[in-house]
Amino acid sequence: xxxxxxxxxxxxxxxxxxxxxxxxxxxxxxxxxxxxxxxxxxxxxxxxxxxxxxxxxxxxxxxxxxxxxxxxxxxxxxxxxxxxxxxxxxxxxxxxxxxxxxxxxxxxxxxx
Amino acid sequence: xxxxxxxxxxxxxxxxxxxxxxxxxxxxxxxxxxxxxxxxxxxxxxxxxxxxxxxxxxxxxxxxxxxxxxxxxxxxxxxxxxxxxxxxxxxxxxxxxxxxxxxxxxxxxxxx
Numbered sequence: 237x238x239x240x241x242x243x244x245x246x247x248x249x250x251x252x253x254x255x256x257x258x259x260x261x262x263x264x265x266x267x268x269x270x271x272x273x274x275x276x277x278x279x280x281x282x283x284x285x286x287x288x289x290x291x292x293x294x295x296x297x298x299x300x301x302x303x304x305x306x307x308x309x310x311x312x313x314x315x316x317x318x319x320x321x322x323x324x325x326x327x328x329x330x331x332x333x334x335x336x337x338x339x340x341x342x343x344x345x346x347x348x
Numbered sequence: 349x350x351x352x353x354x355x356x357x358x359x360x361x362x363x364x365x366x367x368x369x370x371x372x373x374x375x376x377x378x379x380x381x382x383x384x385x386x387x388x389x390x391x392x393x394x395x396x397x398x399x400x401x402x403x404x405x406x407x408x409x410x411x412x413x414x415x416x417x418x419x420x421x422x423x424x425x426x427x428x429x430x431x432x433x434x435x436x437x438x439x440x441x442x443x444x445x446x447x448x449x450x451x452x453x454x455x456x457x458x459x460x
Contacts, residue, residue, distance in 0.1 A: 271450075278437075278450050278451065278452035278453060279439075284446070284447060286446050294447065328392075328448070333380075333446060334379055334380060334399060335397070336394050337439070337441075337448055339384075339391045339393075340391055341390065342390075342391050
């Protein structure tokens with residue numbers, strides 16, 4: 237069972253470069269989430285998608301964009317990377333509001 | 349705005365001890381509360397999910413309780429083992445926004 241798959245696992249970017257973090261789930265879940273995790277800050281919600289075709293901002297959306305490509309895939313784009321976006325990024329999914337959330341293994345991003 | 353707090357931030361106990369981790373949240377309008385485990389450099393693994401209508405959930409040596417009216421949850425770990433060493437996170441899904449909001453976690457060390 238693949239669950240939630242994130243690619244890439246590691247990435248180094250130069251300031252100003254752009255990239256897209258990919259997330260795919262094979263559990264037919266409706267809701268998907270993007271978080272960043274920083275030391276001392278915990279997990280902070282960047283964007284989420286309650287269902288296919290909808291996206292909403294979380295706590296820290298600035299500098300990011302998302303696309304819910306279809307029910308399986310939810311991508312996170314950094315248009316112009318900044319050192320402050322150095323972090324570990326996690327994608328999560330859940331079937332609905334009353335069900336368990338499942339997480340991917342994370343993408344470790346460094347912006348130099 | 350929903351805020352989730354976990355105390356203590358870190359805990360060290362000898363093997364075999366029973367222990368309690370605490371989680372509090374400011375807004376009682378939640379669908380459910382979920383406890384996760386995170387090993388260093390890894391993703392989050394779901395431990396227990398408690399629906400807002402439930403008082404507790406058990407899985408093996410783990411027991412989680414929920415008191416929605418007071419905004420508190422506890423995770424009880426019986427007969428702790430060195431393999432339980434990890435960071436434990438709680439998260440609530442807000443019934444006002446549908447967002448999954450995390451506490452900052454408790455890092456547990458169980459000494460042999």
